[in-house]
Amino acid sequence: MSKTITRLFDNYADATNAVRELEGLGISHNDLSIVANNADKTHGEHVDGDHDNVNDHGDVGRGTSTGALLGGAGGLLAGLGLLAIPGLGPIVAAGWLAATAAGAGIGAAGGAATGSIVGALKNAGHTDEEAHVYSEGVRRGGSLVSAKVPDDLVSEAETVLQRNKSVDATTRGQAYRNSGWSSFDENAPAYTSEQVQRERSLYGNETSRI
Template sequence: MTHTITRSYEDYETAAAVIENLGEAGISDSDISVVGRDERTNDNNAAEGAGIGAGVGGAAGLLAGLGMLAIPGVGPVVAAGWLAATAAGAVAGAAAGGLVGLLTSAGLSKEDANYHAETVRRGGTVVSVKAPDEHAATVERIMDGFSPIDRDTRLASYRTEGWTGFDENAAPYAGSTTSPGRPQFPVD
């Protein structure tokens, strides 16, 4: 049986390190996906996605193949892997559900999909792995070893702001979670 294991990280650099460690553990690039905001991306430099991947740990083939997507409610993101390929098709086809729909179709609950989509919107990066039973514990150990965002704490923080779910019609979030004037979220 295959499990979809997904974690969100505060920044792209941490997610890149996770991906490199997964590759070193023998997890195939074809089983790993990444979608996230990188402060070096904007609507004007979409062609630089692969350069960002190579510059932040090009040892992993997946990172060298990063591309850029514009996701409704999120804005420009760097993305690679099976989830990115699906996202590119969904964006091109204007599929209903956007990023939340992609994540739920990958096996996440609606609440988890909303959480991960909002985290990307606010500057985080999501790493998702399709792991067979024999690799699931290794994948979880590696992913959890890089201090992913504590889902429950972050959801509580979002809800205290009045957030009820990811809104793909919302304007992309300006800045990152640690920009001046933006809420600071603890990493647990």
């Protein structure tokens, strides 16, 4: 048996370090996924894709590659690809969660990918509240790591995620609601680079207590 564990990170470096540590525990890259906001093009040099093909609405244009989303031989991070999921805008992603959220759009003509990140998270076993907070967190500049973890590694995996400064979803959801947010809206405009940078600055020192 296994359990799906997902955590949000404000810092992309923390998220990728958590992925490497989870792989170090013996969790296959086939059971891992990362979805990271890339509105500010910070991660462009690491992915197979051209950010010039993503417009202001977060749509992926012709020539963008999403074929590596299921991970590469060198581990999950070797398979990072550029795509857009409604409401998130441009992201870099790899793994089963990204593939599920993108749905049948992966590999479609023009490289466009469409799907539901909230639906993918709920299908993975997360509550409606968790799914909406995690999705909104990515929209606002965060990085999401999700892992299908064997029961005997759950405790160690949770320790890895906490050690790498994952976000407390309950606290973050309350902060969003205090500013007028109610739920993730895939029809809302993607955050701009400037909005993402402002959002990240709000939570720079916050860590998880999960």
